[in-house]
Amino acid sequence: MGENLRCRGMRDMLPDDMRRFRRVEEAFRTACLGWGYEEIRTPVLEHLHLFTSSGTLSPQMLGRVYSFLDWDGWSGERVVMRPDSTIPSARLYGEYLDGGKLAKLFYVQSVFRFAEGDESREDWQCGVELIGESQPQGDIELILLAREVLARLGLDADVRVSHPGLVRAVLARAGLDAAEQLAVYDRILDGDAGALRELQERLPDVGASLGMLLAVEGEGRAYLNNLRSTFVESIPALEEPLDELAVVVGALEPLGCRCLISAAMVRNFEYYTGPAFHLDVSGQKVGSGGRYDALVSLIGGEHVPASGFALEAAVLADLLPAEAPEARQIVTVVARADDGESLASAFRLAATLRAEGLAAQVAGTAPDDGPRVAASGEGYVLSGVSGKGRRLASVEAVAEALRQTGRD
Amino acid sequence: MIKLALPAGDLRTPVADALESVGLKVEGYGEGSRTYILSVGGHERAVARVFREKDIPIQIAMGSYDLGICGLAWIEELRARYPQHPVASLRDLGVGRLGLYVASAAETEGLGSLGGRRGLRVASEFPNIAEAFALAARLPAYRVQAVWGAAEAYPPEDADLAVIAAGDEAAVSAKGLVPLLRMLCSSAWLIANADSLAKKDLSPLLGPLAGSGSRGEAQSLRLPPPLPAGTGEKRPAPARRQSLRMALPDGHQQRHVVAALREAGLLPLAGYDETRCLRRPKSALAGLEIKVIRPHDMPQLVATGEIDLAVTGRDCLTEHLSRFPSSPAEELVDLQRCQFNVAAVVSEDVPASDLDGALAHWRAQGNRMIRVASEFPGIADAFARSRHLGRYQVIPIAGASEGFVPEDAELLIEGTETGRTLVENRLKPIDLLFRSTTCVIASRERVLSGRRRKLFDQVVSSLRMSANAG
Incomplete structure (x- = not known):
């Protein structure tokens, strides 16, 4: 403008x-x-x-x-x-x-x-x-x-x-x-x-x-x-x-x-x-x-x-001196498809991760090195951190893995 | 092109004479031409337009006009609110001499007695100057009532003080008021936009005008000292009213209202007929108290309950309701007189026959801002919002609006009776807002009983019958 x-x-x-x-x-x-x-x-x-x-x-x-x-x-x-x-x-x-x-x-x-x-x-x-x-x-x-x-x-x-x-x-x-x-x-x-x-x-x-x-x-x-x-x-x-x-x-x-x-x-x-x-x-x-x-x-x-x-x-x-923004890891939940049911499932997963104390989004683009999580079959695939995707069995396991990468 | 803004009204003749005496003949100006674009004889590079005096300092400050002539009081009215305005006062033309007085009704014991009194009401056509007075005097919880005119008629019932223009103290007394302070000695001044003065060759007009009037410093407002704090007593509550208070208009509606009153059997009124206009004419009906004020100011007094009944224009009521949608003022009787259209008006050069077409034309030309000039800023604002004008600016003006289009506004919201003035000024209506007429208004929350109620019903039904008969 x-x-x-x-x-x-x-x-x-x-x-x-x-x-x-x-x-x-x-x-x-x-x-x-x-x-x-x-x-x-x-x-x-x-x-x-x-x-x-x-x-x-x-x-x-x-x-x-x-x-x-x-x-x-x-x-x-x-x-x-x-x-x-x-x-x-x-x-x-x-x-x-x-x-x-x-x-x-x-x-x-x-x-x-x-x-x-x-x-x-x-x-x-x-x-x-x-x-x-x-x-x-x-x-x-x-x-x-x-x-x-x-x-x-x-x-x-x-x-x-x-x-x-x-x-x-x-x-x-x-x-x-x-x-x-x-x-x-x-x-x-x-x-x-x-x-x-x-x-x-x-x-x-x-x-x-x-x-x-x-x-x-x-x-x-x-x-x-x-x-x-x-x-x-x-x-x-x-x-x-x-x-x-x-x-x-x-x-x-x-x-x-x-x-x-x-x-x-x-x-x-x-x-x-x-x-x-x-x-x-x-x-x-x-x-x-x-x-x-x-x-x-x-x-x-x-x-x-x-x-x-x-x-x-x-x-x-x-x-006051300028302050760097708080370093926060934001996980992006990737929906399986664009239909309502898949999106609802993605938002549900993001809400559960937030309840675990993590920052989680569905909308928005994941930063290049930011973590992404997607539901896959009975479990979840976590990618974007430390090498290739890891298959995890539960939301709690995803949360723990993310906390671990945050600490690292 | 040098643009000169000249005053309509009482200053027209003396200013025309002053201009002519230095060889500046403005064609048609002194004769009261209704054409608002005038050429300044002998100067191809100069054009003059006629405005209400009050609008001239604003036009100069905005830079729409390079030079202007108007009373010092209106320059100070602008300065009181906008001290940094870029208006240079050049010469006192020595005509149109008036004083600006703070005055009260007879019972006040001098300015000092007002100190610390809470809630004093100050009525004035010069609201910014009235405000400067109240602030300098440290009046607590004062209220300034901006009126279109007849401020001298407000004290004591409808205001405690008035700030008015008058020839001298005797003229203030002749209006039934006591002068408390002269704030200014006003006369007509030649003024210039500071930027034009710095960058533009204005000498074709400044040269001849240098020979007129005097070059002394323009006076500034004389403000009161802080008044003693006093006891902080509140304005005494008004005594329970015994009479029915009715407001009648002065100005161009007066003859129409006189005819309606005659038809209704409400004449004679001592001091209000086709030729006379006293502020407080006497009615033969016992208990009916009449005050003559500007029709624009009536809806407010009706809404606050100061006046029980008023005869005004539907344009004035609509303006009031546009600004204050929950006001209790309402129309009771359409007297079907003094009828005219309130319309959206544009230049003849706009190649459109309706508002949408005009908007498309302006937007195609890259006009992002639609300027709407009107005597009815509330109506203009409501119109602009409801018709989706997008980015718009309402320019409130005091009258003579025909001079604004096309250079200083795209659109006017304007009353037009025959359309002749529009044609003369190369304007055309493109949208009808409503039809205005003289009407009787009252508050829908009125509380009347006994004799006052009876009188109210009698006056309203007489006027209603006269309207139906007409």
Whole structure:
């Protein structure tokens, strides 16, 4: 086919991609089950209003969702191909899991967001939601769980932690209203030095050291202590987020998890409510998460604390080495003739061989050196392995002979 | 050949004058010619076509036309949904000045009071701009109602807000609404496809047009700041309705409907006759509340139960049911007025007398994609599926569809009354889909009791008798 029939931004996964993808999925599932999480899957279509009312997606993100009127959407109520799995999980929790109780959920599913050019518009996520846990051990558990998944894949991740309260406190102290806060912060994230300068002018008592908070990444408890001694007197609202981070980092470091502190990391800081983190492998972002305690109540449930993370499954799969397909001997059962009775007999024999733990096919061509078996008189003839055909008396004998050649 | 897209409607005269003032006379354009292919006088290499204003930025973005003239509001409507579109705004022609306002019914206390209110309904002919407003304001669980027109008539009963075009704030107030935010100052702009601008010599038209209007930067949308989160209160449930709500159409169906109402003894209506069209005409029947809106928008309001009864075209009902097959909107009475065929239409040059022949012709020419342009995208889509068009593309348009065939579409799904316009544009029908007529529609799930039920029966039976008498 000369023409590319695939939709832009959509990806086919070939057998090699799938082998690596399944490795990621298995590492993730094994780790999650080990920490007591249970698997869920949510539908591809959701009501758009779930996402516009939850406030966890920025207007820019909501402007890139795939939404449309369903066949019964005459009221104008639109549906959307899930652009995110956290909100559907919170909906599922509210509807089925008796609000107020602790729920430890995980999923492997894709999300759909428009992206320019050939960038991916369908992203697979290995996601975890911890709903109903307000204590810092929840945040710590999530980071350790994410690291364990990566360790199972042989990947070493950098952990960057942050707290939206840091940026919020600085911008509020600078006297900016909600819209100005968003605009200035976007400029800082885009590397606009002028924005930082303007902010410094608005905060003369903090001045040049603001760059240390917003532009520098520090390490662990030591850096947190430096931030506290430099800023808390001028910006008292920084104390609470710094305290929360200190607990999380204070637990992770003794467990061998190095944490970088990056105040200006949380892009949509208006939505997160507590510690947030990113995971990078060889400089590439492979996952992120954080705490958003208002989530369940914003979509109409009770006020329940919630936090979670998502790993980019396809990105991780691409980081893994290619894997040779499992060497499997497939035996081809050759029918005596093309009539129904002979074919039925061949399929029956193949089923019996599969029940013996072998891979057996009737359709398809036997590879040149692959084993073939055919019913002959009262017994069977096995050919294609070690020289000329061998006559065997029973299916069990055929199975044993094939197992033997597999071992050889 | 340079292709220029010109607007039909209110902009026709001022744009024709602006073109003529720089020596570009487009034959027949200012006079309102129904012929949609026009030559630009003195320029053999230029051809102009007339489109509904709303379709022009899309035609330019698709590259079907090199240059176009339309209101900035429609350019922004495209940009709000497709920010990367390849349309360059070249010159403000300074005509057709309008503002784009967010407005509410009188009781709203300013924009700030809307913050955090869940489930607000925003009606607009500019749904993408309305959406951009709602997202920027962080309105939770909002609903945008895309309407064909008369959005100003929706608040407060059928929407909480409307995004409308109006001359100024006083004009918004004159429509009975309170302007909350002016999102844009619009006027007619000369626009170009970016690729044509980069690669094609457009100077025969750009040269003369350089002398008109002004070169300033095109304004962009003024979006609201995030509104305060508020208490998250839901829109209050509407009070139990006491009156019977009926919708009547404006536009070309109006005179036919006035005749039907007269026949049924339902006239006079203060503000709705052959010459006048108020959005809320008064009926002499106590308890009958009437609203005049676009016929296209009625089936939705009937299906949601906002309107109890509506007089619209069967084409509009069929379009609605094609998109939403389980909608409860149904036809109650065929008024047998304003009748026309909805047909599949092709160029006269297609050597076929039926659809199968036309398809065979296009396929023989190597056309893998059949482009179907229509004001009725739902009907067009259902037609394309049921008639096995194979790989097809439905191009939703706002009107003036005759200009699309043959260059920009193979097929039109089109209403034709006498066939004269088709002949003038060298088109021919090859398949009849259905015959449209003015009809009375209601919801099959209607729940009416007491006085409202009595009034409903009275109005429907009067209209039914008038239809039978006719």
